[in-house]
Amino acid sequence: MQIARYKTTNRLKAYSLAWKYIDLIYPPQCIICGKIGFRCCPECWEKRNLYSSHICKICGKPTTAGELCAQCKIEKPPLHIIRSLGKYTGVLQTFITALKYERNIGLAELILPDLTRVFNHTPFQTDMVIPVPLSKKRERERGYNQVAVWGRLFAMDIHQDFAPRALQRTYHTLSQVSLSAEKRWENVRGAFSANPEQIRGRNILLLDDVITTGATLYECAQTIYQCGANSVSALTIARSSIKKTLNKIGGSYV
Numbered sequence: 001m002q003i004a005r006y007k008t009t010n011r012l013k014a015y016s017l018a019w020k021y022i023d024l025i026y027p028p029q030c031i032i033c034g035k036i037g038f039r040c041c042p043e044c045w046e047k048r049n050l051y052s053s054h055i056c057k058i059c060g061k062p063t064t065a066g067e068l069c070a071q072c073k074i075e076k077p078p079l080h081i082i083r084s085l086g087k088y089t090g091v092l093q094t095f096i097t098a099l100k101y102e103r104n105i106g107l108a109e110l111i112l113p114d115l116t117r118v119f120n121h122t123p124f125q126t127d128m129v130i131p132v133p134l135s136k137k138r139e140r141e142r143g144y145n146q147v148a149v150w151g152r153l154f155a156m157d158i159h160q161d162f163a164p165r166a167l168q169r170t171y172h173t174l175s176q177v178s179l180s181a182e183k184r185w186e187n188v189r190g191a192f193s194a195n196p197e198q199i200r201g202r203n204i205l206l207l208d209d210v211i212t213t214g215a216t217l218y219e220c221a222q223t224i225y226q227c228g229a230n231s232v233s234a235l236t237i238a239r240s241s242i243k244k245t246l247n248k249i250g251g252s253y254v
């Protein structure tokens, strides 16, 4: 165990060093202010909107009073615990967009300390980390699954098994970003399949970049439970609301 931990720590250091060399040759620009030499400069990174302690202890949504949000008081979600680092706005939104659509994968390691801090302060029961998969078509087009990029590093950081192929998207779905709340649930229904041999009896931590309605994570969780998982939790970088998503695309459904 000790040797395995030592190895993963060294792999993370090597990864970080490799990016430092690449950045020396091709100096990056801050995704927020454009300053040369940083992927996101410390001044801009500090402005990310992270959640404080006022969150629902089950679904992680910000709450104004009490330990549970109004929704979890009525009906608990199918996941054991859900946490997000912060609101899908400002720095976190630009970070996710740059990683997802602009191939800025060198950004990934910046988010590790936040993920690990939230992980260490949350009573997750996990022994396997799985990123929400893209369809084969979308992964081919993009060239990578952006969640797997930071998910692999995060799993190394917390010394847990990383299983990016244990869950698959069985057919190509529309991007959730352009859909209404109701359509999002329909869009992902039956869209995933999982490998029972890898999943049976395990405590799974699902990763995604943004949670909005929860439709994708709930569908993934259901698929994983059907394969005999012991528990399923989720961790996302940001949390958005449908209203916010609509504003972003001009206030109308596309």
Ligand SMILES: [Zn+2]
Pocket: 030, 031, 032, 033, 034, 035, 040, 041, 042, 043, 044, 045
């Ligand atoms: Zn900056």
Ligand SMILES: [Zn+2]
Pocket: 056, 057, 058, 059, 060, 061, 068, 069, 070, 071, 072, 073
């Ligand atoms: Zn809640």
